[in-house]
Amino acid sequence: MVEEKVKAEAMQMLGMFQVLPRLVVFDLDYTLWPFYCECRSKHDTPYMYPHAKGILYGLKDKGINLAIASKSPTPDIANTYIDKLSIKSMFVAKEIFYSWTQKTEHFDKIHLRTGVPFNSMLFFDDDNKNIQAVSKMGVTSILVDNGVNLGALRQGLTGFAENWNATQKNKQKRIKKFSPNSYSSEKKKQK
DSSP: OOHHHHHHHHHHHTTTOOOOOOOEESSSSSTSSSGGGGGGGGSSSOOOOOTHHHHHHHHHHHTTTTEEEEEOHHHHHHHHHHHHHOOOOGGEEEEEEESSSSHHHHHHHHHHOOOGGGGEEEESSSHHHHHHHTTTTEEEEOSSSSSOOOOHHOOOOOOHHHHHHHHHHHHHHHHHHSSSHHHHHHHHOOO
């Protein structure tokens, strides 16, 4: 019931934006679910934050690809939970491995696997160090406090649209600056 309601709200929210990410990437621990995998057993029954599954379904129904970037030291447990929650087929890429980097290695692999440029990605994580490092790659990155929810989704979509528009404006400025017409008009002004 809650899942369907959240999915409907997410779909409505997605419809309000002219530009959407091509790929949305999620951390697992304390982003999609409220625990660390390494503190649990494969035999436990996992559960997600209340809005998480509805948001995943809303994004998927809107045609947006999903991926996972997790630094879990227990990828076997994480993958077992993804299976148990029946969400495995939703993701086009799953990079679940421990790394000393702040998920930059995860994103390089996701980019290679999907071909999606970093500036076309949106990322949710509960660790500010990951957010800062991945943001420097050009990915719109959102810090979540209590897991992914509709408020975080709105913040992410707004941030993505703002970053996308700024990128497009900068592109237009570069095109104008280096176009043959602007070069010849600059030369005429100098004479």
